[in-house]
Amino acid sequence: MTTPGGAGLNCRPMDNPQSTIDKPTLIVDEKKARANIRRMALKAGAGKVRFRPHFKTHQSAEVGEWFRAEGVEAITVSSVDMAEYFASSGWQDITIAFPVNLRQLAALDSLAGRVHLGLLVEAEEVASRLEENLTAPADVWIKIDTGYGRTGIPAKRTEEVLALARRLESSRRLSLRGLLTHSGHSYHAASVAEILDIYDDTVTKLTSLRRELKEKGLPGTLELSVGDTPCCSLVEDLSAVDEIRPGNFVYYDLSQLVLGACIQEQIAAAVACPVVARHEERGTLVIYGGAVHFSMQALHVPDGREIYGQAAAAGPEGRSWGDLIPEAYLVSVSQEHGVLRAPPELLRSTRVGDLLVILPVHSCLAADLLRRGTSARG
Amino acid sequence: MTTPGGAGLNCRPMDNPQSTIDKPTLIVDEKKARANIRRMALKAGAGKVRFRPHFKTHQSAEVGEWFRAEGVEAITVSSVDMAEYFASSGWQDITIAFPVNLRQLAALDSLAGRVHLGLLVEAEEVASRLEENLTAPADVWIKIDTGYGRTGIPAKRTEEVLALARRLESSRRLSLRGLLTHSGHSYHAASVAEILDIYDDTVTKLTSLRRELKEKGLPGTLELSVGDTPCCSLVEDLSAVDEIRPGNFVYYDLSQLVLGACIQEQIAAAVACPVVARHEERGTLVIYGGAVHFSMQALHVPDGREIYGQAAAAGPEGRSWGDLIPEAYLVSVSQEHGVLRAPPELLRSTRVGDLLVILPVHSCLAADLLRRGTSARG
Numbered sequence: 001m002t003t004p005g006g007a008g009l010n011c012r013p014m015d016n017p018q019s020t021i022d023k024p025t026l027i028v029d030e031k032k033a034r035a036n037i038r039r040m041a042l043k044a045g046a047g048k049v050r051f052r053p054h055f056k057t058h059q060s061a062e063v064g065e066w067f068r069a070e071g072v073e074a075i076t077v078s079s080v081d082m083a084e085y086f087a088s089s090g091w092q093d094i095t096i097a098f099p100v101n102l103r104q105l106a107a108l109d110s111l112a113g114r115v116h117l118g119l120l121v122e123a124e125e126v127a128s129r130l131e132e133n134l135t136a137p138a139d140v141w142i143k144i145d146t147g148y149g150r151t152g153i154p155a156k157r158t159e160e161v162l163a164l165a166r167r168l169e170s171s172r173r174l175s176l177r178g179l180l181t182h183s184g185h186s187y188h189a190a191s192v193a194e195i196l197d198i199y200d201d202t203v204t205k206l207t208s209l210r211r212e213l214k215e216k217g218l219p220g221t222l223e224l225s226v227g228d229t230p231c232c233s234l235v236e237d238l239s240a241v242d243e244i245r246p247g248n249f250v251y252y253d254l255s256q257l258v259l260g261a262c263i264q265e266q267i268a269a270a271v272a273c274p275v276v277a278r279h280e281e282r283g284t285l286v287i288y289g290g291a292v293h294f295s296m297q298a299l300h301v302p303d304g305r306e307i308y309g310q311a312a313a314a315g316p317e318g319r320s321w322g323d324l325i326p327e328a329y330l331v332s333v334s335q336e337h338g339v340l341r342a343p344p345e346l347l348r349s350t351r352v353g354d355l356l357v358i359l360p361v362h363s364c365l366a367a368d369l370l371r372r373g374t375s376a377r378g
Numbered sequence: 379m380t381t382p383g384g385a386g387l388n389c390r391p392m393d394n395p396q397s398t399i400d401k402p403t404l405i406v407d408e409k410k411a412r413a414n415i416r417r418m419a420l421k422a423g424a425g426k427v428r429f430r431p432h433f434k435t436h437q438s439a440e441v442g443e444w445f446r447a448e449g450v451e452a453i454t455v456s457s458v459d460m461a462e463y464f465a466s467s468g469w470q471d472i473t474i475a476f477p478v479n480l481r482q483l484a485a486l487d488s489l490a491g492r493v494h495l496g497l498l499v500e501a502e503e504v505a506s507r508l509e510e511n512l513t514a515p516a517d518v519w520i521k522i523d524t525g526y527g528r529t530g531i532p533a534k535r536t537e538e539v540l541a542l543a544r545r546l547e548s549s550r551r552l553s554l555r556g557l558l559t560h561s562g563h564s565y566h567a568a569s570v571a572e573i574l575d576i577y578d579d580t581v582t583k584l585t586s587l588r589r590e591l592k593e594k595g596l597p598g599t600l601e602l603s604v605g606d607t608p609c610c611s612l613v614e615d616l617s618a619v620d621e622i623r624p625g626n627f628v629y630y631d632l633s634q635l636v637l638g639a640c641i642q643e644q645i646a647a648a649v650a651c652p653v654v655a656r657h658e659e660r661g662t663l664v665i666y667g668g669a670v671h672f673s674m675q676a677l678h679v680p681d682g683r684e685i686y687g688q689a690a691a692a693g694p695e696g697r698s699w700g701d702l703i704p705e706a707y708l709v710s711v712s713q714e715h716g717v718l719r720a721p722p723e724l725l726r727s728t729r730v731g732d733l734l735v736i737l738p739v740h741s742c743l744a745a746d747l748l749r750r751g752t753s754a755r756g
Contacts, residue, residue, distance in 0.1 A: 022481035099654035102731035103400035276477035286529040296674040353480035
């Protein structure tokens with residue numbers, strides 16, 4: 001499995017599938033990942049919505065092929081480097097879902113000459129700089145903030161959106177494609193009902209904005225693009241929008257499980273980690289696998305503890321996994337070390353040198369951290 | 379500046395120092411870093427203590443040369459990969475300060491044949507496996523837990539240490555070198571006084587243990603090795619131990635500043651990040667620089683907020699920095715995005731496309747995340 005970064009710290013030759021896992025290694029369950037892709041593709045198809053999956057989660061040309069097998073032709077990435085990588089893998093329709101970085105205009109222009117490129121703009125100044133510097137055409141989506149509060153023009157600021165849209169309409173190189181948002185606040189929802197409410201609110205805000213813009217003379221054909229995995233996973237009928245851009249769903253993770261956006265059997269990525277110490281008296285196992293492999297994103301489990309991962313029953317040589325082991329929580333991570341609070345039976349049955357399989361809190365970050373190495377498949 | 383991972387996402391040719399920073403890029407102030415190294419080397423020399431710095435912080439052969447210039451000959455790393463990398467850069471005396479990973483025995487044996495190798499052992503089973511598998515000699519340090527609680531044999535378990543020490547003494551390949559600890563709880567201390575207390579407690583525990591072992595027939599020449607940056611920075615007289623292994627001090631960071639382990643002028647690494655959006659109404663600047671660049675390690679600042687970094691006055695083209703800008707906090711990070719709460723003056727004077735220079739919460743993690751790219755020097 002080749003990835004943007006090439007060889008790295010947890011490299012393991014994939015042409016030798018029998019090679020031993022000796023370091024923290026991302027393992028992907030291809031069957032589950034393909035099923036996750038198929039389910040989302042079918043749902044998008046049923047709603048006649050374009051499925052433009054976000055590839056920042058896997059960042060792998062090989063996993064990209066699993067999407068192509070389901071008819072996907074358009075993708076989302078979050079950096080110019082990722083766009084270049086996937087363009088080199090034959091993807092011809094790529095949206096960079098990140099505010100345009102004016103320091104990479106030359107690279108953007110080169111990309112625009114190679115692929116059908118979509119860009120996110122939220123300021124007239126940026127539109128002007130693009131117009132001055134691009135020699136090839138590009139689509140532009142106006143980034144709208146529908147409540148997440150990270151970036152984008154707040155949905156209620158119709159005049160600001162209108163001014164930017166007019167600026168874009170007068171452009172020779174740039175084609176105004178639509179309104180795009182990422183309702184990332186769904187990741188912090190307290191219930192499935194709240195996620196569904198966030199989706200309704202997002203759609204209401206975008207459709208109202210589009211209607212107001214039309215009343216002010218803009219074309220009514222502006223597309224609406226939404227992105228977050230919790231909403232796209234839980235909403236049945238997505239036909240109110242024109243495009244969905246989920247990414248996390250390809251692997252899911254513990255965060256999505258706790259949100260109710262997936263079931264345990266849909267989690268398709270894990271990290272196999274060597275056990276390097278056992279502490280019976282403390283009830284812990286120390287693993288080679290820490291902040292530089294899992295990230296420090298913590299999840300609050302029901303009893304209030306912060307965890308960084310949870311062990312699942314490990315298959316042979318750590319290449320697959322079964323059910324989550326109750327309470328087998330990764331309770332702390334430092335640079336390379338992880339400390340797993342192990343229930344008595346797991347502690348008893350585990351020896352130094354064994355592999356544990358840990359499901360990550362956030363698969364996007366874990367996969368990114370581990371991406372420069374190769375991965376095994378369950 | 380070459381690093382273990384080679385080329386990567388934030389690559390920038392160092393042979394062209396005029397090239398523009400266009401992505402999140404680690405910048406290192408060589409003068410400050412060299413001063414940090416010199417200060418620690420002088421302190422170690424004054425105490426007649428071996429200075430075996432931890433190279434996991436910088437993971438750079440070039441920065442390694444700055445240590446060599448101060449007379450350093452022995453180093454610490456935290457993985458077999460790092461040991462291999464620095465062995466290839468000519469380092470001949472390397473301790474891997476991480477519990478032996480039994481899945482990398484062949485690589486360890488190969489290293490033991492190339493360099494003077496030090497290993498950490500805390501279980502007889504591991505000692506036996508090393509004895510069976512190593513064909514070259516290696517030093518062994520018994521890992522002692524003096525209160526951090528991550529791993530190691532608790533210092534009060536004299537009999538357990540004794541049994542392991544006797545097992546090692548009977549070995550043909552392994553030489554018992556001493557007792558090693560990492561008092562990582564100093565990173566969570568509430569005051570400088572508490573850090574000094576942790577150091578005293580660490581030394582008391584190690585010297586008591588060594589005395590008890592001597593009374594039971596072990597040589598009294600066992601060395602004592604300690605490691606954490608807060609203690610090594612703040613304790614003036616280190617002569618009670620035989621070796622110090624700090625790493626973080628080469629760059630320091632906001633965590634160390636808040637602990638009182640350094641002053642602002644000693645922080646020697648920062649991350650230059652392009653500004654990609656401004657939000658006057660929210661008082662924020664959005665930067666290209668997120669969890670995959672800074673990590674999600676948060677720091678609680680005095681007013682209770684969690685931050686992931688703080689902006690400093692940026693020098694020309696983001697290649698240097700001055701004083702920290704009060705309250706200019708990186709308040710949230712997602713995969714590639716960072717949101718900086720910008721004081722009015724900073725907000726007013728910053729445009730999209732500018733570079734901000736952000737001091738990280740934990741320089742080890744930020745440098746690790748960014749290490750595959752090249753770095754600039756201030």
